[in-house]
Amino acid sequence: MPTFGRPAWGSRWKSFVKENAGRWISCYAQCNSLPYENTWLDLDPEFKDKLGDPVIRITSGPKENEPRASAHAATKGEQWLRAAGAIEVVKIPHTGPILSTHAVGGTRMGDNPETNVTDKWGFSHEVPNLGILGGSVLGIHGARNPTETIQALAWRTADHLLKN
Numbered sequence: 041m042p043t044f045g046r047p048a049w050g051s052r053w054k055s056f057v058k059e060n061a062g063r064w065i066s067c068y069a070q071c072n073s074l075p076y077e078n079t080w081l082d083l084d085p086e087f088k089d090k091l092g093d094p095v096i097r098i099t100s101g102p103k104e105n106e107p108r109a110s111a112h113a114a115t116k117g118e119q120w121l122r123a124a125g126a127i128e129v130v131k132i133p134h135t136g137p138i139l140s141t142h143a144v145g146g147t148r149m150g151d152n153p154e155t156n157v158t159d160k161w162g163f164s165h166e167v168p169n170l171g172i173l174g175g176s177v178l179g180i181h182g183a184r185n186p187t188e189t190i191q192a193l194a195w196r197t198a199d200h201l202l203k204n
Contacts, residue, residue, distance in 0.1 A: 067121065069113035070142075074105050075179045081146045096146075142186050144178040162197035171197045 047053040078101030083094040118129045150156035153165035162177055164170040173194040175186055 065121075067117045069110070069117065070184070071106060071109035071113055072180065072182055074103075075145065076101070076103065078102075142175070142181050144175040144181045144186055147172050147176040148179060149177045161200040162193060163200075171201060173197055 047056050078099075080099050081096050082099070084097035085094065087095050087097075089095050114131045118131060121129050147157035148155070149158045149160060149162060151160060156165065158164055158172050158177055162172050164172060173190075175181070175190050177193060178186060178189065181189070
């Protein structure tokens with residue numbers, strides 16, 4: 041993590057934290073990561089897991105929206121912090137998209153088996169009794185944590201299974 045000229049460890053760091061603990065805050069904006077034609081998943085032809093199966097490979101190209109959205113959010117954040125009385129604001133450049141703990145996509149949902157992995161209820165086109173539950177059916181998670189949306193889709197898939 042960048043230290044921005046501050047001590048990073050030891051007694052000087054402890055003194056800095058003691059003096060400034062009630063005077064600093066970090067801000068973070070999770071911006072949208074949009075689906076793009078130049079981003080996809082496939083099985084890597086070379087790398088294998090411990091069992092000898094190919095692993096997922098992520099291919100991604102340059103993006104326009106994510107760096108611009110992040111820069112806009114950083115500028116707004118700086119304005120808000122200064123309006124609240126901040127005397128120093130450090131903005132960290134972001135080029136986005138970055139790796140996320142909110143990974144989604146890979147098993148697109150839709151009616152056409154040629155372009156989608158699951159039907160609109162989350163059941164595999166190739167294996168009709170296989171429901172895909174999780175973030176992989178989301179094409180995008182937007183600028184929020186996708187957990188509740190994933191949960192709602194799982195309940196929706198289970199409800200459809202029970203009724204049919």
